[in-house]
Amino acid sequence: MTDALRCTGLGHRYPGAESDALDGVDLVVPVGGAAVVVGPSGAGKSTLLAVLAGLTRPSRGRVEVDGVDLAAASDSALRALRRRSLAVAVQNPFRNLLPYGSALDNLRLVRRTAGVRGGQEPARLLDALGLGDIASSPVHTLSGGERQRVALASAVSAGPRLLLVDEPTSQLDRVSRDRVVALLQRITGELGTAVLAVTHDPEVAAALGGVVRLRDGRIEQ
Amino acid sequence: MTGSEDRAGARWLAASRLVLLAVLWRRGLAAALVVAAAAGIAVVAIGPIWSRASLESNLRETFRTVGSDAGLRLFATAGPDSDDVPVGLAQQAWDTAPRSLPGYPSRIRGIRIGVHLSTAAAPLAAASSALVYRSDACRRVRIVQGRCPSGEDEVMVSRDVSGLTGYGYRLGAEVTATGLAEQHAYRISGVYAVDDPSSAYWFGLGFPVRSTGGGGEPLAFDPLIGTVAGLQRFSRLQPASVSSDYLLDPERVRLADVPRIEAAVAALQRRYADQQRLRVVSGFGPVVAEVQRRQGATDLGGVLVTLQLALLAWAVLFQIATDAAEARAAEVALLTLRGATRLRTAVFTFTEPLVLLMGAVPLGIVAGWSAVLLLAPTVLLPGTPVVLDAAAVLAAVAAFTGGAAAVALAGRRVLRRSVLQLWQRTERSAEPLRPFAVDLAVAAVAVAAVVALLVAGRSAGPVLLLAPGLLVAAVGLLGVRLVPGLVRRFVPPTRTAASVPLFLAVRQVARRPAGLRLVAVLAVALGLASFAGVAQGAAATDRAARAAADVGAPRTFRVLDSTPGRTIAAVERADPEGRWAMAATTWSPSGGTITGRVLAVQADRYAAVGLTASGGPAVGELGRRLGSPVDAVRFRGDRLTIALTATTVAGRPVVGVDLVDATGARRQATAGVLREGRRTYAADVPCARGCELVGLAWLPAVDRGAIGGDVLLTGVEVGLDGAASPLRLPRAAGSWVAAPPVSGAVDRVRAGREGVQDRFRSADGGYGGVQLASRPLPLPVIATASAVLRGDVDDVPRMEDQAGDVVPVRVTRFAPLLPVVLGTGAVVDLGALDYRLGSLFREVEPQVWLGSAAPPDALQRLRAAGLRLRVLDSTGSEQARLARQGPALSLLLLQVCGAAGAVLAMLATAISISSTARRRSYEAAAMLALGLRRAQVGGAAVLEQVLLLAAAVALGVPAGWLAAVVTLPVLPRFDTATPIALITVPSPLPALALAGAFLLLVLVAALVGALAVLRSAHGSRLREGEE
Structure with a gap:
């Protein structure tokens, strides 16, 4: 069976930069598995996430998501991949959601974008993820934790193979953080979506397991 | 309905709902986009609506002016070479003609028989005239004596004819009309006057005519107006002009009626x-056709204006659409x-923007229509x-298309950016200005x-009238680059100065060219407004x-039933001090040797x-040069006693007194x-009410x-009541001169103590x-x-009247130009x-001119002095x-x-400032975090905007004035040429007023x-900015 994510010898240097942002990163996330990338600021976490999400082409190395080589894939193939297999949730919830729409609106938008007809209906998915009571509320009226959870639900609503999450618990209180972590666990456990999270939060890392430390663009063994 | 249709409908509804929610979410920007788009559409739609309205106005005004020229006339004819038919066919000809036509609500039936007239008082003085019947004539003339003819042997004569001494055309007299082979006698039942001989009712037929020809002997008389039965007393074979005349009703004819009327006229002609x-x-x-030809200039001017303003509106819309697209960057x-x-x-x-644009179309059309309505x-x-016609709607659709293009261009810039670029906030400021x-x-x-x-001068084609707009645009665009x-x-x-806000503002303007884009648009807009x-x-x-040159005085009036002399006398009674009224x-x-028209005024009142x-x-x-240094000698009395000393007298001359x-x-x-x-x-003199000694x-x-x-006048005494x-x-x-000599008389005059x-x-x-x-x-x-046909100031030219x-x-x-003429x-x-010209009164229509100092009761005073007045013109109406x-x-x-x-x-600028406020707020938050006071940060923001916007005012307003200075000498201001001196260097006051208003x-x-x-x-903001 193909891994949800496999990168080998991944390297990236920004144009004009004197050093690599990523250097020889090898990483595997199995289907339904989870991995957490931790590291200090400037370690290359955001660059890694941008490369893995297909938002930035790597300078070298190979990245395969659901069997597709991101470095070689065309722009439309990358779009197709993000529709079908790859979901991303960034740190700012408003970048993951339409602020004026409800949770349901956002989930429907993602499903329509992905062309998903079957599978779990948005309302049922929100119920299943414990978000049924805020399903119809406009996103901009939700709390930070609720927004983050709706963002995660929205990201996985089209049934991706891999979810990339950037700092899912930043700026959240403890209760909200625990709920987000629980939601991520359910996404891997119940929906079978592999999760790669980038975080500063050691508790999140501990809860999800599979921690990978990144420093100066390299994986610390 | 199938399941798939159901799902499609549900998807459509969901998408529509999201669009609506998005519009509400960004309601400020959405409103701005709608307003800008509606304004742009309005500007474009105004062109055809305004053109149509001005054509309607011109058409109506022309119809009023040309009178019967726009009418329709059905002549009965006896053949291709004859306009006359036997008078006996009149009724048949009228019966054949329609009673009314589209645009022509009623008809005037007419018969005209050419006759020679004579009376018992002057049986041999047979003057040519016409015996005329026109339906409704008695209501179109003013009956000054007697009544309207009703019997077959009754006619009316004109007051001029009736007033001829020695011809006997007085009320109750019998007049003989001689036709081709027979003559009939008619009794004069009334005397008529025609206050407006040019009235459309007379259908340009040339009557009433002035009643005398050259030499003072009557050659042609005004027509006699009679009844149908009266004219049909002539035998059936008497040649006559028989017509059905249809007067256009200018108040009821609209542009939309023109094709129908043209079709009706054409159908009648075919028939x-x-x-x-x-x-x-x-x-x-x-x-x-003539109205439409003249309208062409208005239309082209309107198109050029619309084009310039549409481009400006488009630029503004593009700016707002760009802001709107930026606001959606995160969603994209x-x-x-x-x-x-x-x-x-x-x-x-x-x-979303297209939906807003579509919503703006009806708003824009209504706004344009309302603007023209106002x-x-x-x-x-x-x-x-x-x-509101199809052209306006089409123009609005074209404007919508332009707006859609602006939206597409603005959106394209967002669509071409990567996700990471879309998340970056400083993207726009990195773009080049242009x-x-x-x-x-x-x-x-x-x-x-x-x-x-400038080379073409006043013959320049209308397209060159884009020059002011282009000049303003060039100054605005290039000037902004210098800022x-x-x-x-x-x-x-x-x-190094103490003012932190000033430093911050100057630095921002110096390093952010993106803000200058709007300044350029604003400068061009202000330039156009300033020029206009x-x-x-x-x-x-x-x-x-x-208007002053064409009309001659603030208000002018025709004087009915008067002569120049009587009018002068009446004016002097009404305004004895000569402050506000004048006969002319x-x-x-x-x-x-004098050609062209002659304006005759009262020299002492002209100034x-x-x-x-x-x-x-x-x-x-003019008044000084036309008048005399010698005042007129006026008196009231019934007897003059003249003291004369004659040293030699030959023959038996009689002393005459001219008054x-x-x-x-x-x-x-x-x-x-x-x-x-x-x-x-x-x-004995008839001067109890006053005379002037001539x-x-x-x-x-x-x-x-x-x-x-050889005679010496030593004095004159006036006697009154003894x-x-x-x-x-x-x-x-x-102060005394020789009288005009008659038959070679010679007078050598010398006045002294x-x-x-x-x-x-x-x-x-x-x-003499x-x-x-x-x-x-x-x-x-x-x-x-x-x-002046020949000669110069030293020559003695002359003028001659019809008599x-x-x-x-x-x-x-000599003057380069003169009022009225x-x-x-x-x-x-x-x-x-x-x-000097005793028959002048037969050739002219007296007028009364009122000056700006005329009192409110001026007309009552003139009427009390015996004048019947009709409005002729005014500078106000001429200006209109x-x-x-x-x-x-x-x-x-x-x-x-x-x-x-x-x-x-300016609205777009405010919107842009507001929409960039969030972007700028990161910098402001950082400055506050660094310890700057809010007043300093706020002051810097104010100063920055003032610098940018004031630059637009400083560039645009003078650019508009400059464009006016350069182009005004050749810019057409009238449909027709005028010899008067027009303004070449315009006043900068309107531009200064505009600048003041916009600086506020x-x-x-x-x-x-x-x-x-x-x-x-x-x-x-600082934490968000870290991402």
Whole structure:
């Protein structure tokens, strides 16, 4: 069976930069598995996430998501991949959601974008993820934790193979953080979506397991 | 409905709901987009709506002016070579013709039989005339005596004919009309007067005609008006002109009716084309064609104005659409992040602004229509319909398409960016201002257009009228480029200065070219508004000047039933001090050396009442040069006693006294035979109500033999009711002159302290005399050079009337142009002209002019003095007419749209400031975190906006004035040429007023923008900025 994510010898240097942002990163996330990338600021976490999400082409190395080589894939193939297999949730919830729409609106938008007809209906998915009571509320009226959870639900609503999450618990209180972590666990456990999270939060890392430390663009063994 | 249709419907509903939610979420920006789009659509839609309304107005005004020329006439004809038919066929011809036609609600039935007239009093003086029947004639004439004819043997005669002495056309008299082979007698039941011979009712048939021909003998009389039965007393074979005349009702005809009327006229012409019994004549088509031809200039001007303003509106819309697209950047990034196809992302990006644009279309159309609705009554004819037609809707659709293109261009910039770029906030400020080549191209085209305009002069094609707009655009675009460099020079000094806000503001302007894009748009908008304001100000002044030159006085009136002399007398009774009223007329001499029209005025009142023609001599100077240095000698009395000392007398000359009585009529009284020695001569005079002494005449004896003598006038006494008093006579040299000689009479006149001496002689019935120089001879005339056939100031030209009377004139000054007669004509004193030409009253229609000092009851006073007045013209109505001409309408459109464009651009600026407030708030938050006070940060924001916006005002307003200065000398302001001097250097006041108003707006916009930045500059911005 193909891994949800496999990168080998991944390297990236920004144009004009004197050093690599990523250097020889090898990483595997199995289907339904989870991995957490931790590291200090400037370690290359955001660059890694941008490369893995297909938002930035790597300078070298190979990245395969659901069997597709991101470095070689065309722009439309990358779009197709993000529709079908790859979901991303960034740190700012408003970048993951339409602020004026409800949770349901956002989930429907993602499903329509992905062309998903079957599978779990948005309302049922929100119920299943414990978000049924805020399903119809406009996103901009939700709390930070609720927004983050709706963002995660929205990201996985089209049934991706891999979810990339950037700092899912930043700026959240403890209760909200625990709920987000629980939601991520359910996404891997119940929906079978592999999760790669980038975080500063050691508790999140501990809860999800599979921690990978990144420093100066390299994986610390 | 199938399941898939259900799902499609649900998806459509969900998508629509999201669009609605998005619009509500960004309601401020959405409203701005709608307003900008609606304004742009309105600007474009105004063009055709305005064009249509002005065409309606012009059409109606032309129909009113041309009168029967736009009417329709059905002639009964006897064949291709004859317009006359037997009068017996009249009824049949009328029955054949329709009673009414589209646009022609009623008809006038007419018969005209050419006859010769005679009366018992003058059986041999048979004058040619016509016996006429026209339906409704009695209501169209004023019956001054008797009544309307009702029997077959009754007719009305005109007052002029009735007033002819010795011909017997008085009320109740019998008149004989001789036709082709028979004659009939009619009794005069009434005397009529026609107040408006040019009325459309008379259908341009040339009657009423003036009743006399040359030499004072009547050759043609005004027609006799009779009944149908009266005319049909002639045998059936009597040739007659039989017609059905249809008058157009200009108040009821609208542009939309024109095709229907044209079709009806054409159908009528086709219907009678083969019959050769009725001939259809109508000027409707040519009149409409002429109106449409003139409208072409208005339309083209409107299109050019619309084009300029549409481009401006488009630029503003593009700016707002760009802001709107930027506001959606995060959503576009989200869709891209979720893998949406390019098409889906594009649809998502454009749906919202396109929906808003579509919503703006009806708003824009209604706004444009409302604007014209408000504007129309100020310049167009009252009651002009403002119609929304297909052209306006098409224009709005075109504007929508342009708006969609602006949205597409603005959205394309967002769509082309990657997700990571979309998340970055400083993207826009990194973009270049604009390719320099674009600015250079605009500048080059502007210079070329201005040069072409100046070379072509007033013959320049309307397309070159884009030159002002191009010039403004070039100055605005290039000027804006200089702003950062200029401001950059102030960075170092402000860095070390105490004012932190000033430094921050200067630094921001110097390093952020993106904000200057809007400044360029605003500068161009203000430039257009400034140009339009300055040009409109100059055009309004020119219209006032032209109206003054064309009309001659603030208000003018026709005087009915009067002569120049009676009018002068009445005016002097109503306004004895000569402050506000004046008698005047215009006259075309029948011969002589003065050509063109002659304006006759009261010289002593002209300065107080008349208006100077721009480029010509002042009315004060005209009055002085036309008048006499000698005051008229006026008195009231019933007897004059004249003291004369005659040293030699040959023949038996009779002493005559020449007078002008209170009604303006010339009078002559005799005071006995002149004898040698110092004697007094008494004459009874009809001057109880006042007279003017003109002079003394030495009249020939009954035997018409030679007379002569040397006589000294030493004094005159006036007797009234038995009491006598001396009349004060001028005795200065030149205050008396020789009377106009008759049959070779010679007078040598010399005035001095001892009296007025005249050595005179004449033979064969000739006579002369002495006259006061208050009625100078030769008549002083001021003429344009083109009006004098030959000679110069030293020559003595002459003017001649229809009766063959001649008055010698002396051109006291040549003028480039004169009031009313303008480039070709002359001005004379009315009283002097009327006195010298006894038949003048038959050729002219007296007028009364009112000056600006006329009291509110001026008309009552004039009427109380015995004048019947009809409004002729006024400078106000003339200005209104000129304001309805094509160039004026285009300028007005430009002014209104330019002002709207400037306000719109300012609105866009405010919106842009507000929409960038969030972006700027990161910097503001950082500065606050660094310890700057809120006042300092706010002050910096205000100063930055003031610097940018004031730069727009400083560039745009002078650019508009400059464009006006450069192009105004050749910009058309009227449909027709005028010789008056027009303004070439416009007043900068409208531009300064505009600058002042917009600087205030700038301050408000800057404050609003600064507040928005400060409000958004809270601490959380710094954390968001880290991403």
